[in-house]
Amino acid sequence: MELILDVVLDAVIDSVKTLPFLYAAFLLMEFIEHHAAGKLSLALEKAGHSRLGGAAAGAALGCIPQCGFSAAASNLYASRIIGAGTLMAVYISTSDEAIxxxxxxxxxxxxxxxxIAAKLVIAVIGGVLFSFIGKFMLSKDDEADFEEMCSGCGCENHSIWFSAFKHTLSIFLFILIVNLVLGLVIGFAGEENVSAFLNNMGVWQPFAAALVGMIPNCAASVIITELYANGSIPFGTAVGGLCTGAGMGLAVLFRANKKLKDNLIFVLYLYIIGVVSGILINAAF
Structure with missing residues (x-):
């Protein structure tokens, strides 16, 4: 019972931390929908999404030690306010509890x-590269589809403040449920068992660390960082695992973006980036 109470408390705290970021993102989306959708679509048609600038901005913002921006960025991508490369840069640079x-x-x-420097560089390079790859592999829908995103929600009948609150509450409940489920799984499995799993992988550590890092829960980044701080895994393995640690970003992406194939491409690419980064850094140092 004590374990369950601890998991519930941690899940509530972690989920509440995302609220300011989610609300700000949805408020921006509502403002664009009601006041600037036409201008945004025209701008995207003329200029497209900035690859290097978007990736650099996403990488810098993702490095801020918090777990809410990756979730907010997923919503911004689902409405096509930011590009795929920008979102990928956010995912790669997100540090969650590592700092x-x-x-x-x-x-x-x-x-x-x-x-921080390693994740910034990897995030910018990975984001720019993904923006090019996305042109050929992701669905061709560059314009923001606000009508589909808000279909049936009655946003047009409320102020943007209330509409943003409704969307935020919906995603918050989803994040809370995911945090509860994962917290219980990790709690009963035991963090020490996850640590042992990484310790026993030998040269395959970057593959295992990248897999553990993808768990949408702050416990994953804590485990990886503690193992590195205690000398159990090398720097490259830690970087690789933390590069895939996008917080709740991937979970929210699957909730907000309706294109399953695109979401799976995000997951596969992020995993590859984590593994390759870990291997290369370990080989270099």
């Missing part, structure tokens, strides 16, 4: 800056 955990280890301050 606070490293700050708790004074002897790892030097590693903190290396981690």
């Amino acid at each position: 606070p955990v490293l700050l708790a280890h004074p002897d790892q301050i030097g590693s903190l800056w290396k981690l």
Whole structure:
């Protein structure tokens, strides 16, 4: 019972942290829908999504130690306010709990800056590359489809503030449920068993770490960062696992974006980036 109560409390706290980001994202989407949808579509038609600029901005914002921006960015991509490369850069650079955990280890301050720099570089390169790949592999729908996103929700009958609140509440409940389920799974499985799984993988650690990192829960980034801080896994393996740690971003992407094939491409590409990054950094250092 104590474990369940702890999981529920952690799930509520982690989910509440996403609220400001989600509300801000939906408020922006509502404003564009009601006041600037035509201008946005025209701008996208003329200029397209900025690849390098979008990836750089996404990488920088993703590095902020929080777990809500990746979820908000998924909603922005689902309505095509940002491009696929920008969203991928956010996913790769998202640090979740890694930065606070490293700050708790004074002897790892030097590693903190290396981690941030590595994830920034990988995020920009990965985001720009994905924007090119997306042209051929993702669905061809560059314009924001606000009508489909808000179909049947009655947004036109309310202020943008209330409509944004309704959408935020819907996604918040989804995130809360996912956090509860994953928290219970990890709680009963035992974080020590996940740690042992990574420790016993040998040269296959980057593959395992990237897989663990994709768990949409802050526990994954905590486990990976603690293993690195304690010397159990090398720097490259930690970077690879944290590159796939997009927080609740992927879960929200599957909830908000209706194109399953596109979502699976995001997942596969993110995993490949994590594995390749881990292998290359381990080989270099």
